[in-house]
Amino acid sequence: MSLEKPQHIVCSDFYNCDVIKGAPMRHILIPFDDAPHATKAFSLALTLAKTFGAWITAASIVQEDIKNSWISGTPGREKGMSERSVTRLDDKMKLLQLQAQKFGVKFDSVIMTSSTVAETMLSFIREYNIDFIVMGSRGKGMLKEMMLGRVSTTVALNSPCPVLIVK
Template identity: 30%
Template structure:
């Protein structure tokens, strides 16, 4: 039924559970897996332009890529080869666009992640993805 599964990860406990669920389904369905991490665009205060900003962006990207590599190692430990994708922007929009562009048949995401204001935005990314997605979305609790 599902031949291409997209699993969104952000390092939260819920994304770990989403990874487990996605890998379980991938094994069961003999599906290809893509792991995606989307870094929100950050606003740099005036006066911090230049090298400092470049260092901040570089550090954030390296952290995201390390997260993806760690998740890929977990997938490989389960016998699943996973592709990784690092993106920047609105997480929900980027994830839905990637799923559509690469013809994923299922998106797996945690019910909440590491948002800045967790209490006010619980599940906002997963909810938005469920509204925008062209394919089924599995929201893991």
């Protein structure tokens, strides 16, 4: 059984759909925060990248304004918390890289700091010409919305490209 090369079908309306040349997705972004939903999103992004010959960028954002009451006002502890977060994320990114290599998928990653996570992610999407996003429905943040996380909602509503939200 031979697999056919995936085709990109575009519909201008429900009566007019055509196959066009070019891959439907070349650069897949996975916003990654090590939450269970992010792991599921990476799995699906890996499948899509393998299927369509795309590459994956995993992007994490460490919030620079997060301060727990027990560390607030103690700069050394605040810096230590941020450094530990980056180290943990970096270790996870290395694991994602190994899994992508295992399946022959090109992979890169970036860890950024920002106080505006969704807005920073949207800027990244535009700047790096992301054409498909696979993200978890809720992150690890302490304040979660009932049905869908704030960052997921903001990115999905404002992204210039399609967003697939994984629960």
